[in-house]
Amino acid sequence: MSYRTKLTNTLIICCFCIFLGHGQMISRSELNDSIQNFSYFTIHKDNYFISGFPLTNDINSNTADAKYQISFKQMITRDRLPWETYLFITYTQKAFWNIYKDSYPFRDINFNPSLVLGKTVFDKNQKLEGIATIAFEHESNGRDSIYSRSWNRITASYITNLTKRTVAEFKAWVPFGYQNGNPELLEYTGLAEINLEHELKKNRLYLNVLLRKGLNFKAKGAFRPRLYFAPFGKNTSNQYIMVEWYWGHGESLLEYEEFRSMIRFGYVIKSNEFNFFRMKN
Template identity: 60%
Template sequence: MKFSTYFSTLPFTILFALGILPSSVSAQKAFTRQEINDSIQELPYFSNHLDNYFMSGVPTNRTINHNSANAKYQISFKQILSKESLPYDTYLMLTYTQKAFWNVFENSLPFRDLNFHPTISLGKFVFKKNDELAGIATLSFEHESNGRDSIFSRSWNRLSLGYTTNVFKNTTASFKAWLPFAYKEGNPDLLDYVGIAEIKVSHELIHDKLSFAVMARKGLKFKYGNLRSRVYFNPFKRNIANQYIMLEWYLGQAESLLDYQKSQSMIRVGYVIKSNEFNWFRGKN
């Protein structure tokens, strides 16, 4: 299936997913300003950021062999620099994410590409008039590169603004837009493939057991972009350390920086320590 065709069905996919939900926000009571301020003091300074995972899979748009099948893993963590709020009740943090594409089925098991993504961010909790949590806003400086030189060098920088909120019961949406700069050397047409914004929607079907998430980007050229769908399943009797089995389907371009112009349709499955960064929106039991 071509990306442009699949992307055009995305709004209907999301509407269908949300349509199975009640029209009201979660019955669980939202956290208040004071409760969040108290909880921040109990948080560890160092914690996970995005999903940490290792998975392997095969393409669906070309022949499966030792060159096209691969493994992908990601390491992501966050360091809170100060638990005392800064001006405008913001908090400063550093994050680092490293994503690797590993050709484990080839001789000598070479790494195809490594992508490094450090950021420094200001985060702010947004509250309703009744002092209950409404959303989380972030302002970030981001750098992303593959650490290579010559014709294989890929790098870009951006200032980004993000906002995450509850949209329905058990459903969270994140919206993010960026202003890129210093990216034209090595990948002058990168924005044609990654665009200037993204949206993520996640929904928990069974508490601590089964959930799914969708991320979409649209390139500045209409025929380019990407769509990533994930299903998380916890096979354990208890939710041990937020561990899940994850099934992922990635469709489109720019999965890795080195091959950002290459169209991909990859299905992978593996082990993930799921991010709990936005568990604030799950409310209180």
């Protein structure tokens, strides 16, 4: 068994071996009131600008880079649809920028719009237990010829608490429309991912880990831990300094087959999509 395979298996086992805890969760009425006060337009995933270098290659202007992401969500309606669901659209754009090379070229830009139907799930005491979604997603890099990469997928996700301070998102997808440009994509992205976030210090320090395994028996997939630190007092602006390590494949569509081990750090406006699951004091 290779070093990469052993490391991947160890990380997966560690992430699943978490003691399930309990706490005071938000109630149905409190959640409904919160949704009515929401802005229609909010951030979706993290919005960030980070820069860094590889851990497996020489560090120079060709290997160091910057990565940034812009992501937002627009609610279609605050009113509940049939089966107590909500409809919204999202858009995420991720760019890989060779800012240390002459002329500062963009290596790849990935565009990811989606249409999402979400449903809140409550326990027998009418406390929030989870949020389930089903979505249609498209992702492409907007290029043509041999550099074109795109795929479509129907995704299902579920967000819930694992412990008082740990929130998990389980996400799976059924892909289609990807065979022409990138027929081996699933060998590197797989059919599912797990996103875990642990609150180390309330409103100040968080650890987030994403795990993805390709459809193979080799160590293809991704392991991406992030550490967020808020240096700004009570942090009402939701701004953090972030350190990210990306280890694995599929970081960008254009080079999804390439293995990368990149460490980057920079500024982030953190996503608030896990906030409903923060235990109340």
